[in-house]
Amino acid sequence: MSKKIQSKRRDFLFTVTYTIGAVGVGAAIWPLIDQMNPGSSVKALATTEVDVSSVEVGKTIIVLWRGKPIFIRRRTKEEIEEASAVDLKDLKDPEKDEDRAKDPEWLVMVGVCTHLGCVPLGEKGEYNGWFCPCHGSHYDTSGRVRKGPAPNNLEIPKYEFINNNIIKIG
Amino acid sequence: MSEEKYIPNSKIGQWFDSRLPLLTLSAHLREYPTPRNLNYWWTFGGILTFFLITQIVTGVILAMYYVAHSDLAFESIEHIMRDINYGWLIRYVHANGSSMFFLAVYIHIFRTLYYGSYKSPREVIWITGLIIYLFMMVTAFTGYVLPWGQMSFWAATVITNLFSAIPLIGENITEWLWGGYSVGNPTLNRFYSLHYLFPFLIFGLVILHIWALHVPGNNNPVGIDVKKNNNETVSFHPFIVMKDLFALLVFLIIFFIFVFFAPNVLGHPDNYIVANPLVTPTHIVPEWYLLPFYAILRAIPSKLGGVIFMFASIFILMLLPWLDTSKVRSATFRPLYKKFFWILVVTVILLGYLGAKPPEGIYLILARIATIYYFVHFLIILPLLGRYEKTSPLPLSISDPVLNKPDIVDKFKKIVGEYEGENVDSFK
Numbered sequence: 001m002s003k004k005i006q007s008k009r010r011d012f013l014f015t016v017t018y019t020i021g022a023v024g025v026g027a028a029i030w031p032l033i034d035q036m037n038p039g040s041s042v043k044a045l046a047t048t049e050v051d052v053s054s055v056e057v058g059k060t061i062i063v064l065w066r067g068k069p070i071f072i073r074r075r076t077k078e079e080i081e082e083a084s085a086v087d088l089k090d091l092k093d094p095e096k097d098e099d100r101a102k103d104p105e106w107l108v109m110v111g112v113c114t115h116l117g118c119v120p121l122g123e124k125g126e127y128n129g130w131f132c133p134c135h136g137s138h139y140d141t142s143g144r145v146r147k148g149p150a151p152n153n154l155e156i157p158k159y160e161f162i163n164n165n166i167i168k169i170g
Numbered sequence: 171m172s173e174e175k176y177i178p179n180s181k182i183g184q185w186f187d188s189r190l191p192l193l194t195l196s197a198h199l200r201e202y203p204t205p206r207n208l209n210y211w212w213t214f215g216g217i218l219t220f221f222l223i224t225q226i227v228t229g230v231i232l233a234m235y236y237v238a239h240s241d242l243a244f245e246s247i248e249h250i251m252r253d254i255n256y257g258w259l260i261r262y263v264h265a266n267g268s269s270m271f272f273l274a275v276y277i278h279i280f281r282t283l284y285y286g287s288y289k290s291p292r293e294v295i296w297i298t299g300l301i302i303y304l305f306m307m308v309t310a311f312t313g314y315v316l317p318w319g320q321m322s323f324w325a326a327t328v329i330t331n332l333f334s335a336i337p338l339i340g341e342n343i344t345e346w347l348w349g350g351y352s353v354g355n356p357t358l359n360r361f362y363s364l365h366y367l368f369p370f371l372i373f374g375l376v377i378l379h380i381w382a383l384h385v386p387g388n389n390n391p392v393g394i395d396v397k398k399n400n401n402e403t404v405s406f407h408p409f410i411v412m413k414d415l416f417a418l419l420v421f422l423i424i425f426f427i428f429v430f431f432a433p434n435v436l437g438h439p440d441n442y443i444v445a446n447p448l449v450t451p452t453h454i455v456p457e458w459y460l461l462p463f464y465a466i467l468r469a470i471p472s473k474l475g476g477v478i479f480m481f482a483s484i485f486i487l488m489l490l491p492w493l494d495t496s497k498v499r500s501a502t503f504r505p506l507y508k509k510f511f512w513i514l515v516v517t518v519i520l521l522g523y524l525g526a527k528p529p530e531g532i533y534l535i536l537a538r539i540a541t542i543y544y545f546v547h548f549l550i551i552l553p554l555l556g557r558y559e560k561t562s563p564l565p566l567s568i569s570d571p572v573l574n575k576p577d578i579v580d581k582f583k584k585i586v587g588e589y590e591g592e593n594v595d596s597f598k
Contacts, residue, residue, distance in 0.1 A: 033346075036360065042350045062448055067352035069448045112352075115473055117331035118324065118450040133452045134328065135468055136529050151473045 042066075047170030049162065052106070060122050062111060065169045069111035069119050070157060071130075072167065075141065080104045082128065083142035090146075093153045097142045100156055108159050108167065109143045115150040130154070198384075203403035204410050205390035207568045211285075212388065213417030214278040220418055221271040222376065226369050228264040229313075236316065238362035240355040243318035244444045262433040268310050269436045270425045272459035275303060283490075284511055286499030287389040293491040298379040300487055305372045307460065312365040314457060318358060319441030324454050326353045326361070332467075335477040352447060392568045393500025402568050453528070461525030462518050466544070468529040469537040479541065486548050493548055495556030503562040507555050514547050 048065045052072055055061055060073040075083075083097040084104075101107045111130075113120050118134035125131030126147060127140035137148030144153040159169045176197040178184050187193040235254055237246040250257040279299075282288055288296035315326045330347045334340040349356030387396065387403075396402045404410070428436065436458060440451045456464050463480050470476035486493075501508040521540045527533040565571050 036346050036349055038345060038348075038350045039356070042354075042356070064447065067350055067354045067447055115331075116328040117334075118328065118454070119448065121452075133450060134324075134454050149468070149471060149473055149476065 047168060049166055049168045051166055053165040057105075063169075065110075065157065070169055071107070071109045071111040071122070071143075071154075073107045073109075073122070074105055075101075075107055079128070079141040083140060083144075086140065086142075086144075092145050093151070095142075095144060095153055100142050100144070100153070103161070106167075107141075107143060108157065108169070110155040110157050112155070113137055113150055114145065114152040114154065115148070120154070200405065200407040202384060202406040203387065203396075204406050205388055205396045205568060206402060206404045206409075207390050207392060207572075208388065208410065208413070209391050210413075210417055211277070211281040211391075213414045214274050214281065216414035217274045217418050217421050218271065218278060219376065221267055221274060222369070222372060225264060225267050225271060226373070228260050228267065229366070229369065231260050232264055233366065236362075238316070238359050240318060240358050240445070243316060243358060247317045259429070262429050266425065266428045266433060266436065268313065269428070269457070269459065270421070271306065272310070274421070275306065276459070279303070280515060283514070284501045284508075285389055285391060286393055286494070286496075286501065288491050289494065289497075289499050290491065291386045292383075292389060295379060295382040296491060297488055298375055298382055300484070302372055302375045302379060304484065305368055305375065309365060309368040309372065310457065310459070312361040312368070315358065315361045316365060317441060318445045320443045320445055320449075320451050321438045321441035321454065323353060323445035323447065324450055325456060326357060328454065329456075330357075332477050332480075335474040337474070354447075389499060390568055391500060391502065392565060392571060393498065393502070394564055394568065396568060455526050458522065458526075461523075462521035463525075465521040465525035465537045466541045468525075469534065469541040479545075483541075483544060486545070490548065490552075494552045496552075496559060496561070498561045498564065503564055504555070504559060505562065506559045510547060510551055510555070514544070517543050517547070 046066060048063060050063050050072065052061070055072065055074045057074050058076045060071055062069045062071055064070070080097070088094040088096065098104065111119050113132040113134065115132065115135050115137050118132050120130035120132040120137070120139060122130055125138040127138050129141045129143060130139040132148065132150065135149050137150035138146045139154055140146050145151070157169050159167055162168050176194050178187050178193045183193055232250065235246060235250045235257065237243055247261070250261050282296065311325070311329060315322045330344050330353065333343045333347065336343060345351060347357070348354065349360060390396060438455070455461065463483060466483050467476045467480040470479050496504060496507065498504055501511055517540050521537065521544070524533050524537040524540065529537070565574070
């Protein structure tokens with residue numbers, strides 16, 4: 001065998017070895033990284049059912065879902081009108097009110113400010129919705145961000161009405 | 171380093187040292203030549219070493235009683251405070267120790283800025299120091315979460331949510347950090363693990379930091395290179411050791427005033443309320459030593475932008491040795507830099523003050539101005555100064571500024587004369 005062929009053979013073997021080695025190291029490291037993701041016991045708690053029959057018009061209840069507060073607000077007529085009357089051009093994160101509240105009377109949102117995760121205070125702020133005390137974000141009566149550093153509207157979780165009284169979140 | 175090779179006196183010492191040269195290392199540390207004009211701003215390295223060890227010792231003890239579980243953590247801290255013998259003292263030393271650690275590190279950093287100690291050939295000392303500082307912030311933050319009070323919980327929430335600003339993968343990263351869909355027990359557990367790990371990483375980095383220092387040796391207040399073997403250096407022990415110890419004692423007086431008379435003044439009363447994921451305290455602020463960065467975060471009217479600027483404000487310091495192109499190290503001989511240095515100090519303190527205020531009205535405007543100035547200082551002023559500043563002439567040696575004052579010899583003669591009462595002309 002000439003020297004040239006030999007060195008090509010060597011290069012090939014080195015490349016293959018490095019590649020397989022890198023895959024092996026990656027495979028060994030992945031469990032060490034993935035262990036930090038939510039575990040089975042955490043994922044198992046992914047749905048919550050809430051009885052909302054006792055909530056009056058103009059009241060909000062807060063329940064915990066996946067360790068996060070969920071705002072369930074039974075909105076007043078004025079609030080619904082105010083929310084649907086907003087021009088989408090005025091919104092930082094444009095969303096129609098009817099897309100956010102399936103049943104306009106019930107607004108179900110994750111009560112976590114989309115800025116840095118504080119819990120906004122209800123019926124406060126310049127738009128009669130929510131106000132985050134941490135860094136001053138204002139949300140309207142549909143939970144849409146109107147002012148302040150938050151980039152998005154308050155998140156709407158996956159939920160459904162099982163019957164007239166019970167909402168299943170998750 | 172003495173020029174001759176160190177040889178232990180005893181036979182057994184020689185036997186051991188030839189196998190593991192610890193005695194040589196110790197001799198090097200004792201004899202390490204140090205510029206004799208170091209002032210008290212140079213004592214903070216020793217103070218920081220002391221506080222690192224204090225934090226590790228008290229922390230290991232606290233870990234014997236602390237329970238890292240979201241249901242038990244808060245009560246285990248109260249148990250330490252009320253039931254464990256001297257538990258209150260050990261915890262207050264640990265909690266206030268972190269504040270003193272940061273106070274000392276800020277003085278240490280600003281000393282470096284004033285005297286230009288980060289310049290060639292000391293760039294690596296500076297960068298290892300900044301990594302230590304970053305690790306200190308991680309350690310302080312994870313430690314602050316452990317008592318599982320309201321401030322702990324919401325600090326953890328806000329800081330981990332910083333990563334949700336990263337486009338596309340932000341949400342995945344925060345859930346990965348939390349081990350759940352919000353800050354919870356898995357988060358507390360891993361923070362505890364990391365809080366125990368990081369101080370030892372810092373300890374390792376401190377060794378590298380000192381090692382890198384011992385290659386070129388210390389900078390000094392005059393900022394010119396010290397001529398070795400020219401009576402311009404003193405050995406580290408006992409001269410610098412004694413000076414460091416004195417400074418440490420003075421610093422400890424301040425420390426123990428906090429520990430014994432105002433142990434909670436640097437904390438927040440809300441952290442004596444157990445964590446509640448449904449209620450955010452109306453006014454959340456980080457610990458004082460992180461306030462300037464918090465002010466920068468809030469000054470930018472965009473989530474991602476705020477996070478980028480906050481991290482940039484720290485990482486920009488890594489580039490400092492190359493942004494500051496002036497060959498003169500000490501601000502003593504840089505009349506303009508000296509002024510800008512003090513403006514920077516005021517700016518950083520102002521940012522700290524604004525970080526504790528609500529982000530609205532005049533506070534927000536001032537925070538924006540101060541943030542812009544902070545970056546202008548490093549990115550524009552320093553490179554321009556390096557090019558255009560007219561520096562004062564440098565002295566020929568570190569003893570020049572002392573001995574070249576016209577009346578210094580007469581003064582000295584007078585002082586000595588008072589004691590001796592006789593002719594002291596032979597001094598000159």
